[in-house]
Amino acid sequence: MTDNLFKALVVEETDDKKYTRQILNKTIDDLPPGDVVVEVHYSSLNYKDALSASGNKGVTRSYPHTPGIDAAGVVVESTDSAFKPGDEVIVTSYDLGMNTAGGFGQYIRVPGQWVVPLPKGLTLREAMCYGTAGFTAALSVFQLIVHGGILPEHGEVLVSGATGGVGGIAVAILSKLGYTVVAVNGLVDELKYLKEIGAQQIISIEEATDQSGRPLLKSRWAGSIDTVGGEILATSIKSVNANGVVTTCGNVASPELPINVFPFILRGVSLVGIDSQNCPMPNRLKTWEKLAGEWKIPMMETVVEEITLADLDQAIDRMLHGKHKGRAIVNMKA
Ligand SMILES: NC(=O)c1ccc[n+]([C@@H]2O[C@H](COP(=O)([O-])OP(=O)(O)OC[C@H]3O[C@@H](n4cnc5c(N)ncnc54)[C@H](OP(=O)(O)O)[C@@H]3O)[C@@H](O)[C@H]2O)c1
Incomplete structure (x- = not known):
């Protein structure tokens, strides 16, 4: 972030109901209200993101919008006493990336109840390999x-x-x-x-x-x-x-x-x-623990392709056309 500016993928709706995607500069003040500001290190691409990024109103009601239902990063500000600057966290589900600016921006601001501390046994990158x-x-x-x-x-x-x-x-x-x-x-x-x-x-x-x-x-x-x-x-x-x-x-x-x-x-x-979006927090924490421990998959790198914000546009099109394989994670600091 330079002078309070950060980069985000922004989807806009044109007058003739087409949807364009570009990387724009944003400020923290552009983000919705919330308790915790997170600097996003990694995000990932899911089918729902591809829908949001192509104007699916069942996922995202109004545009301009920054998709990204997944984010993993470091807390930079928090009014929720459960989190402090420097904490490594995962934010997925709830309304992130749907009608709340999501993980395809280098910063997010979200309610404290959405935030999961990064479990022991996972890096931020690995957390988004799962997403x-x-x-x-x-x-x-x-x-x-x-x-x-x-x-x-x-x-x-x-x-x-x-x-x-x-x-x-x-x-x-x-x-x-x-x-x-x-x-x-x-x-x-x-x-x-x-x-x-x-x-x-x-x-x-x-x-x-x-x-x-x-x-x-x-x-x-x-x-x-x-x-x-x-x-x-x-x-x-x-x-x-x-x-x-x-x-x-x-x-x-x-x-x-x-x-x-x-x-x-x-x-x-x-x-x-299976409804991941509204999974209650106690189950959510238990499930992330499983993913970090007993169920941690050995061939993570086989499943994952790392891309940057600039690559997202094409990756979204591939996913919409069923030509996508495995998981695409987005290195938001690259
Ligand atoms: N309920 C929840 O909480 C929740 C959470 C996450 C995702 N989802 C949903 O789960 C689904 C999969 O998500 P994803 O992120 O894994 O998507 P994805 O990475 O795009 O994978 C979908 C896979 O489905 C297969 N496929 C695509 N079109 C098909 C068709 N017409 N007929 C048969 N198979 C087809 C393809 O696999 P093959 O080429 O191997 O057949 C494709 O790789 C989506 O509908 C998503 O919205 C739900």
């Missing part, structure tokens, strides 16, 4: 294990959107915990990458999508972590074992769920919704 995607993957794995009691010996676990952020980290965590993971891979053909992060088998979108329309299919999976919705989610619910668990967090393929009640009432299948 909301990793946090959501961990919540999904947690539901499979804790809600569902699914153990590695119960059979294979299916993960969709596996080259993406949430899916890829879910594959890596499950594999680290000893599960046999089958990845659905469709848009980007990345068999080598998926094997590297821990998938033991890879199936195509066609194989993961039922064409028969039958209400129940042959039991195949102990559990499933779905990030795409639509037919793939419906098919996994119809083919999970009795008392299996399916988690749902995303809708990149479709928000629809073409299914009837039979998997639930004849096989006792559970469908568990």
